[in-house]
Amino acid sequence: MRSEKTKPQFEWKKFCLLFLAGIINAFGVTLFLAPVNLYDSGISGTSMLLGQLTPDWMSLSLFLLVLNVPLFLYGLKRQGAAFTVYSIFAVAVYSVAAWLITDVLPIDVSIASPLAGSDLLLCALFGGLISGTGSGLAIRFGGAMDGIEVMAVIFAKRLGISVGTFVMIYNVLLYIVCGIVMNSWILPLYSIVTYAAALKTVDFIVEGFDRSKAAMIITAVPEEVCAELSAVFGCGMTTMAGQGYYSGTDKTVVYVVINRYQVSKLREIVHRKDAAAYITITEVADVFSANQNA
Template identity: 30%
Template sequence: MDDVSKLMRRHTYLTKASMSLTYGILVSIAVNFFWDPGHIYSSGVTGFAQLLNTISSRAFPFTISTGLGLFLLNIPLFFLAWRAIGHEFTIFTVITVFLSSFMIQLLHPVPLTHDPIICAIFGGAVNGFGTGLALKNSISTGGLDILGIVIRQRTGKSIGTINMAFNALIVIAAGFAYGWPYAFYSVLSLIVNARVMDMTFTKQQRMQVMIITNRPNTVIDSVQNHLRRGITIVHNAEGAYRHDAKTILFTVISRYEMNELEEALLESDPNAFASISDSVKILGRFYEPKP
């Protein structure tokens, strides 16, 4: 068993390392092929690194490149992650940020087009896809991700307001640096980035599940063997057509767990009826795996 465990862990590490490299390549393509030629700013720390690059090239005798700025800005967050989140998480975050910075430096800008709308859309799409892949493999891309995890762990609250304020400052900076139309182009890129990231990374999307079955114990055992989810049981339900006894089960899962839920239902009760809908808001405790 120890050999199998070591092999599985090694496979996980290799997968994460390859996804870190993939993300680094994709974010460098977004920055060098689309955002920089189109004068578009990204969100978060990457956008702040672009802003530093613009300011230093205009006001300082030296230029802080986007790749170097990205790594330097993340250094204090690495220490925070090491102390507050975990060592393995921090190590892979450092690897991901380093590879991103290195690839941004390595790939020289290739202006496929200077059209700001095209650059905003495709830059946001490429970066959103890369970020979604990284998050799907439990890899942090650094920046505000780290701050968000720490605040959520300690307070149970998200940093949505901080995130929005930070990105608003970057958008305003884009307006001052290149003109106000470019501020709106940067907003367009942020929207595309978020949309593509949500399409790629589905773990944070909550789904409410209602299962109607006449084999509740079997279904509950199967679902809880596949998923770490609580289930609420409603007894004494009745089918309107045949008036046979039914039991209703309620649970909430992430969209990422849909395949596991389907497998559990097929194993336990292929005739079960399940209704699944998007959950708008959840109050109370919802289990999330630690990063």
């Protein structure tokens, strides 16, 4: 019996949001970074450098498609059809929007940023924040704005490094090449500021501005602790049986998700009920429940 492959499910809502993400990314790069020769990260930064070194008809928009699309197609088997289609769509919108801003619309981006002039720090910060917003939206809604991230997912493990380290190494090498080619280290150094601002913005967009906290409480009086936490915070909890390794004493592990403002109160409540309780707090990037809409 022949097995049927599951067809990818596409959502028009995501296409609309990826369309917005592509425009935002193009806005940040073409109005803040490219006019003062600052460089974005990843394939976008590589495209900007190649656009400066090649004839005028080989523009940023062209290199974005030529470099990104093959990488996304290469990662099709690993990342899935939906991710690949969403990503290529986002990059295509980014490319077309960049072309419209630089070559069609009556906006002068030939000498300096139309919004921040020649102030490199302002251009680096706002270019990074805006392009990071676009990249973050693309990731949050099922795609990506840069093919280097796909390569990182595929090759990082084989090289024995993390995905983040792979991307960082690529960008450091990119900025070194930019410094050598342009015979100046000022612009590459400011580009690192852009990269840092964009990276932080992507984290905010993808994971949220206010991450939740997960508390794991090991206690001998779980009923009292859970009753008090439930009464104060009105939240659900999960309990698991445990045992002390050295003492052999039966313990209960209580798992609960709270916000950062409740951490201090939680610690106070738990230690009031059980002075010997052991508490660990970790960050939670996202929280999903069965009745939560995707």
